[in-house]
Amino acid sequence: METSKDHIKPAAGRLGVLTVGLGAVASTVVAGVELIRRGLAEPIGSLTQMGTIRLGKRTDGRVPLIRDFVPLAGIDQLVFGAWDPISDTAYEAALKCGVLDRHAHVEPIASELKEIEPMPAVFDRSYVRRLDGLNVKPKASKRDLAEALREDIRHFKEAHSCDRMVVIWCASTEIFLEPGPAHQDLQALEAAIDANDESVPPSMLYAYAALKEGVPFINGAPNLTVDVPAMVELARTTGVPIAGKDFKSGQTLLKTVLAPMLKARMLGLQGWYSTNILGNRDGEVLDDPDSFRTKEQTKLGVLDHILQPSLYPQLYGDVHHKVRINYYPPRGDSKEGWDNIDIFGWLGYPMQIKVDFLCRDSILAAPLVLDLVLFTDLAQRAGLKGVQEWLSFYFKSPQHAPGLYPEHDLFIQQTKLKNTLRWLMGEEQITHLGMEYYQD
Numbered sequence: 001m002e003t004s005k006d007h008i009k010p011a012a013g014r015l016g017v018l019t020v021g022l023g024a025v026a027s028t029v030v031a032g033v034e035l036i037r038r039g040l041a042e043p044i045g046s047l048t049q050m051g052t053i054r055l056g057k058r059t060d061g062r063v064p065l066i067r068d069f070v071p072l073a074g075i076d077q078l079v080f081g082a083w084d085p086i087s088d089t090a091y092e093a094a095l096k097c098g099v100l101d102r103h104a105h106v107e108p109i110a111s112e113l114k115e116i117e118p119m120p121a122v123f124d125r126s127y128v129r130r131l132d133g134l135n136v137k138p139k140a141s142k143r144d145l146a147e148a149l150r151e152d153i154r155h156f157k158e159a160h161s162c163d164r165m166v167v168i169w170c171a172s173t174e175i176f177l178e179p180g181p182a183h184q185d186l187q188a189l190e191a192a193i194d195a196n197d198e199s200v201p202p203s204m205l206y207a208y209a210a211l212k213e214g215v216p217f218i219n220g221a222p223n224l225t226v227d228v229p230a231m232v233e234l235a236r237t238t239g240v241p242i243a244g245k246d247f248k249s250g251q252t253l254l255k256t257v258l259a260p261m262l263k264a265r266m267l268g269l270q271g272w273y274s275t276n277i278l279g280n281r282d283g284e285v286l287d288d289p290d291s292f293r294t295k296e297q298t299k300l301g302v303l304d305h306i307l308q309p310s311l312y313p314q315l316y317g318d319v320h321h322k323v324r325i326n327y328y329p330p331r332g333d334s335k336e337g338w339d340n341i342d343i344f345g346w347l348g349y350p351m352q353i354k355v356d357f358l359c360r361d362s363i364l365a366a367p368l369v370l371d372l373v374l375f376t377d378l379a380q381r382a383g384l385k386g387v388q389e390w391l392s393f394y395f396k397s398p399q400h401a402p403g404l405y406p407e408h409d410l411f412i413q414q415t416k417l418k419n420t421l422r423w424l425m426g427e428e429q430i431t432h433l434g435m436e437y438y439q440d
């Protein structure tokens with residue numbers, strides 16, 4: 001496939017960003033972008049805003065900022081909207097979630113945050129049991145609900161004079177669903193929507209609506225949503241990028257750095273026990289075993305793919321991997337994640353690594369949302385459609401082409417992302433071979 005920077009449409013005009021869910025993560029993104037816009041904060045954690053990219057040889061000295069290298073929308077061009085079954089404005093959500101300091105980071109931008117009132121959601125308690133809200137669309141068929149969401153997208157775009165739109169799922173984790181016959185192709189999915197089939201949860205209706213409107217869809221939760229053949233087919237048919245799933249923000253981020261290190265040094269692994277306490281609404285929703293099961297799948301998947309036990313049976317053939325999330329209200333959004341890692345080295349001698357990550361869930365997730373929105377919009381303007389595997393860097397369970405295994409190693413993901421940007425702009429790939437520096 002050929003590409004060149006001349007094929008990328010300019011990032012002109014306003015980019016509408018609709019978040020499904022206006023909870024801790026979404027309100028932290030919206031507030032952060034407004035603060036950064038006004039010069040009251042720095043975009044720390046955001047690759048699109050702070051990251052650089054090396055071009056050419058190490059001796060060339062060409063290291064532009066990514067946002068100067070690729071034509072990304074500027075944060076001044078973003079316009080936010082949301083859906084949520086809870087009617088709190090972004091201001092009320094930011095205060096209730098308690099992530100940001102009220103006086104330093106919420107009150108100075110109160111009027112902007114108050115303007116963001118969530119649109120009534122497509123919400124069904126059978127898919128998220130530990131949650132309730134009154135700001136929901138009236139009960140209707142799944143087809144009518146999908147049409148109502150399409151209308152919301154069109155209306156928002158027109159009302160805010162947006163040139164382009166992106167929809168990103170920042171809503172609660174739905175109960176565990178396996179891909180079934182309704183998800184296998186677009187025709188089956190359309191029929192399932194028309195039949196009000198239970199295999200189509202609200203998240204799929206949002207994704208369907210976005211893709212039908214030609215709007216990219218990003219999935220920040222572990223729900224199946226666009227990770228089924230029917231949605232990939234729809235995205236390819238409508239020429240729209242999709243990306244998912246489940247933001248890789250904390251414990252799994254560390255896991256996908258530490259596990260490649262063990263493998264790189266051929267150190268063995270006996271067991272990896274990961275546990276968390278968190279007290280935000282996400283923690284409460286994940287306290288329902290069916291929602292936790294969805295999360296558990298994305299959290300557990302990474303080690304096998306990184307360690308490749310079939311290639312290294314002596315090192316990784318018998319790994320005990322456990323992941324726990326405990327809802328503990330006093331902590332709010334300030335999660336604590338512990339990892340106990342039992343490893344073994346030369347001659348089989350055992351050793352242990354202990355990690356205690358005192359993190360802030362939404363502070364880690366917010367820059368990922370910003371980057372994903374900007375990169376996905378870039379992908380759309382560059383004519384990339386369907387699964388955007390180069391954005392694996394941001395996800396616990398990256399979507400990938402059938403027949404491939406997902407790439408979980410953070411630094412391979414980073415190389416893939418940066419090489420994709422170089423490729424998009426017609427720059428040489430960086431292989432790190434470097435023989436040219438040693439030639440006479």
Ligand SMILES: NC(=O)c1ccc[n+]([C@@H]2O[C@H](COP(=O)([O-])OP(=O)(O)OC[C@H]3O[C@@H](n4cnc5c(N)ncnc54)[C@H](O)[C@@H]3O)[C@@H](O)[C@H]2O)c1
Binds near residue numbers: 128362
């Ligand atoms: N570091 C992180 O924070 C992190 C990392 C990975 C994934 N995630 C995922 O991101 C999502 C958001 O996390 P959060 O901490 O903001 O949670 P949150 O509970 O604070 O916010 C989620 C919001 O989604 C709303 N919602 C639920 N169902 C909806 C629907 N059908 N339509 C519209 N809105 C709906 C809820 O009312 C709530 O306000 C969760 O699924 C979480 O698992 C977060």
